[in-house]
Amino acid sequence: MTISSENSASPAATAAVDFRTVxxxxxxxTLAGLRAAVPRAQGQTVADAEAKVQDIISAVRQGGFAALGELARRFDGVAQDHPLVPAEALASALEELDxxxxxxxxxxxxxxxxxxDGQRPRNIEVQLGDGAVVAQNWVPVARVGLYVPGGLAVYPSSVIMNVVPALAAGVQSIALASPPQKEFGGLPHPTILAAAALLGITEVYAIGGAHAIAAFAYGVPATEAGPALEAVDVVTGPGNIFVATAKxxxxxxxxxxxxxGTTEIAILADSTAQPRLVAADLISQAEHDPKAASVLITDSExxxxxxxxxxxxxxxATRHSARVREALSGPQSGVVLVDNLEQGIAACDAYAAEHLEIMTQDAPGVAARIRNAGAIFVGDYSPVSLGDYCAGSNHVLPTSGTAAFSSGLNVTTFLRAIQVVNYTRDALAEVSGHIVSLSGAEDLPAHGDAVTVRFT
Incomplete structure (x- = not known):
């Protein structure tokens, strides 16, 4: 589940949905032709946002907490001396939680x-010969910054999706940021704070947007108003185009x-699919934002x-009707008509959806053939809403086609694989001639000398 927090004008709730056809x-x-043909958002792109985001990053690096306070006033309408959320606010939010x-x-x-817990990879040790051992150990990063968006909705579920894999990885220092809310005295939404408290997170900041990402990446020095925000090693979490650009x-x-970035759903369906379920799931993601993408890929007119x-x-009939209609009527949404299931699978891989639902005959078999998706939801009883909240999977997923080369948030996001090489004298001697030959072939003779010197 990924979100945009930008507000834009919505069409009248009574207007018909203009769900376009491709x-x-x-x-x-070709793959390139399919990628060009499937629905995509138009208008503002990451490239368009870069200049604005770069200015924000520079302001935070140069101005520290003073710059963050000015940005909070400009974007969130709140006055702020220091963004650290008091411990008592976290405790009271949890105490008052429904x-x-x-x-x-x-x-x-x-x-x-x-x-x-089941995702954590195992350490390995491989013996390549007598006295020749190479190991790989998974080690957590020291500190992470987790971003939870605000915007048009409240996302305590994103607190869970960020924090739980970091804890499972063994990260010892966790900071969380979420936009300040004017109606809650400049603090993040109380449900966000309660979720953080429930997970034992005590370092929470009322910072939103690209400036939160900048603060995490570069750190902010201490002032008279409060302590430093120490830089992190990894930043995670969903957000709007400015957050994605900052990352x-x-x-x-x-x-x-x-x-x-902004959320998207694609549904691959055939004539066996139930229209009311397909529509409900498309609407569920359109509800996030007027720029959300909802795409149906089918061979059935x-x-x-x-x-x-x-x-x-x-x-x-839905509560956020105007927002939903705008999202469904945008260039990023629509139905893609294909000749058959084979072309449908190819279109899915070209689109590389954040969320991909399979509503076809033999849905598990079709799902197994998909290569590009952030997460795949199989059959009538695995809607994206399940993954957003209670499936156990993670809803922080790559968007805008980046699922072709990126993974969703998981335990390995917070781990590093460190290789350990441990050879004895005899084991090194066994391959020393090969090393000398290869170093000569690459015109790097000192590499070979570093081996032969051990035997002279």
Whole structure:
């Protein structure tokens, strides 16, 4: 589940959903052609946002907490001396949390922990000969910065999705940031604070947007107003285009999970799919943001027509109707008509959806053939909403086609694989001639000398 916090004008809730059609039938397209054909957001891109985000990063690096306070005033409408959330605010948020919400969070945490604990890779040691041992050990990073968005909704579930794998990896220092909310005295939403407290996170900052990413990446020196925000090794979490751009710009200074931008769902469906379920799931992600992407890929014109009718009916009845209609009517959404299942799978791999649902005959078999997706949801009873909250999987996933080369947030995001080489004298002697030969072939004779000197 990835989110944009930008507000934009919405069409009237009574307007029909203009769910556009991309017809690929009868065409034999290359992967590049398919990528160009599938629905994508138009307008502002990461490149367009880079200049603004770079200015924000520079301001934070130069101005520290004073710059963060100015950015909080400009973007969030709050006055702020220091963004660290007091311990008593965390405690009171948990104490006042609705019991039913607490129970739901606890169940989500339990399932996420069980899945995360199972993800941790094992250390290995390989003996390549007598006295020749190479090992690989997985070691957690020392400190992480976890971002939880605000915007059009409240996301305590994103607290869980960020924190649980970091804890499972063994990270010892965890900081969390979420935008300040004017209606809550400049603090993040109380449910965000309660979720952090429930997980034992005590270092929480009221910082939003690209400036939160900058603060995590470069750190902020202490002032009279409060303690330093120490730089982190890895930054994770979803956000809008400015957050995704900031993560791209600081990558290399810190590690990141992926460029998790505005949410998207694709559904691969055939004539056996239930239109009301398909429509409900498309709407569930359109609810996040007017720029959210909802895409149906099908070889059935009848299903596409039935889904359109359901979208009109269900969108009119949902609480955030105007937002949903705008998302469904945008260039990033629509139905992709294909000749058959084979072309449908190819279109799915070209789109590389953040969330991909499979609603076809033999859905498990079809799911096994997908190569590019952040997460795959199989069959009628595995909707994306399940993954957003209680599946045990992680909802911080790559968007905008980056699932072709990126993974969703998981335990290994917070781990490093360190290789350990341990050879004896005899074991080195066995390969010394090969080393000398290869160093000569690469015109790096000192490499060979570093071996032969041990035997003279």
């Amino acid at each position: 017809d690929l039938r009868g065409q034999s397209l 019991p039913s919400v607490r129970g739901a969070l606890e169940e989500s945490i339990s399932r996420a922990r069980r899945f995360a 791209r710009l600081v990558k290399g200074v810190v590690g990141i999970d992926s460029e998790a 009848d299903l596409a027509a039935a889904v359109r009718a359901e979208l009109d009916r269900q969108a009119a």
